[in-house]
Amino acid sequence: MELAILICRSPQSSDWELPLRDCLLIGWIVKPESFEGGAPWPVRHLLSQALCRAATVSYLAHDGEPVPRSKHRIVTTREPSVATALFDDQAYPWTQHGQAAFLSDEAPAITAKLLTEVVGQRNPQAAERAGFKGVLLPGVDGAVAGLWMFDADELDVFIETLRASAEVYLLSEDDFRLALTTE
DSSP states (O other), X not given: OEEEEEEEESOOOXXXXXXXXXXXXXXXXXXXXXXXXXXXXXXXXXXHHHHHHHXXXXXXEOOSSOOOTTSOEEEEESOHHHHGGGGTOSSSOGGGTOOOEEEESSOOOOOHHHXXXXXXXXXXXXXXXXXXXXXXEEOGGGSSEEEEESSHHHHHHHHHHHHHHSEEEXXXXXXXXXXXXXX
């Protein structure tokens, strides 16, 4: 299996369905391609490793019990094997922009208001104001992701973790788009 991670700093196009300010756009190419929609398992695994190395990861989860939308269950972990579940939760679907990974040293409170701002209104700067060190949001169809790390050193840790396990290419937005469409 081949895995390549594509990175574009500060994309300008709204095609990615992500807020653009200070965004690190992340895409992937997996061969042989055996997955449609969202992030394939090798990408989920690699992103979870990189996120957990850089920070504590908190995300929305549903355990099958009926939960009112006003009461959300939050999973907080530094274990990549646990963090991969953020890409799979049926109640908070990654492919439908229903999920976010909040990054912190020690998780500040994730309130309903913060969830509305970050997940619903797609405003990652609300996470920064709440004391988080970063946030990962799904882009178009969950097939790309946007990362906001509010500390440059933490962003470097994330990228170096990716580089340790996959080929990583820093591309212009045009080359990023071309790489995804020609595969």
